[in-house]
Amino acid sequence: MSVEKGTELPPLELHLTRADLVRYAGASGDFNPIHWSDRIAQVAGLPGVIAHGMLTLGAAGRIVTDWVGDPSRVRSYGARFTRPVLVPDDDAGATVTVTAVVSDVSDGIAKVDVKAVFDGKGVLGRAVAEVVLPD
Amino acid sequence: MSVEKGTELPPLELHLTRADLVRYAGASGDFNPIHWSDRIAQVAGLPGVIAHGMLTLGAAGRIVTDWVGDPSRVRSYGARFTRPVLVPDDDAGATVTVTAVVSDVSDGIAKVDVKAVFDGKGVLGRAVAEVVLPD
Numbered sequence: 609m610s611v612e613k614g615t616e617l618p619p620l621e622l623h624l625t626r627a628d629l630v631r632y633a634g635a636s637g638d639f640n641p642i643h644w645s646d647r648i649a650q651v652a653g654l655p656g657v658i659a660h661g662m663l664t665l666g667a668a669g670r671i672v673t674d675w676v677g678d679p680s681r682v683r684s685y686g687a688r689f690t691r692p693v694l695v696p697d698d699d700a701g702a703t704v705t706v707t708a709v710v711s712d713v714s715d716g717i718a719k720v721d722v723k724a725v726f727d728g729k730g731v732l733g734r735a736v737a738e739v740v741l742p743d
Numbered sequence: 744m745s746v747e748k749g750t751e752l753p754p755l756e757l758h759l760t761r762a763d764l765v766r767y768a769g770a771s772g773d774f775n776p777i778h779w780s781d782r783i784a785q786v787a788g789l790p791g792v793i794a795h796g797m798l799t800l801g802a803a804g805r806i807v808t809d810w811v812g813d814p815s816r817v818r819s820y821g822a823r824f825t826r827p828v829l830v831p832d833d834d835a836g837a838t839v840t841v842t843a844v845v846s847d848v849s850d851g852i853a854k855v856d857v858k859a860v861f862d863g864k865g866v867l868g869r870a871v872a873e874v875v876l877p878d
Binding site: 636637660662663670673686692 | 787798801804827
């Protein structure tokens, strides 16, 4: 695996539906109704139901784990939640386009900058994963 | 809400079962069999099925969102994955004890250091959330 600063990872297109949000609620224990009720999301000042930030973060991280193959090589991962992902009430759901580029390689560790774009705008800021490269 | 350096958040006990892992697989799209098959986990050199790191990270983050009330106040969150959480094949699952303390407050932003302990050992390293405090 030849990896250097500037290496681009294969891009990823995520589709998040309301069914995914309901499953994520059950998996994570985060049953906040802004993730399944338009009515309550609107009371909270949102246009409608939004994805759990951690679901977007986790799903976007697949660009890294798909690339490196072994998820246990991901040493760290985190981001800022800069914008909500609005999930419409239809089968297509929200489309989030994920791209990633290696920003640094040293001591066998690659730093990967991840970008997640929804509706033309970034939803994660400073999303960085550290990956232990195979020998 | 009086928050200062050293403020401790109410602790949280997580119980992650294999059913949670299967739900998380469906929610996140990460169907890696090390999260549901002891056989394949052992081929991969693990003692058995382990939790998705992002599930542990996300579920541990509830200590912060429960405390602050409004999850949209969490501006950033991330961690290192330092140790796997082994999830036994029983109803109790794995118990992860989560504690958190405010390490810094400035300009209305609290930095919260999160600790997640499984089987006596930390499973997340440098887990930090930035939280916008209510006025």
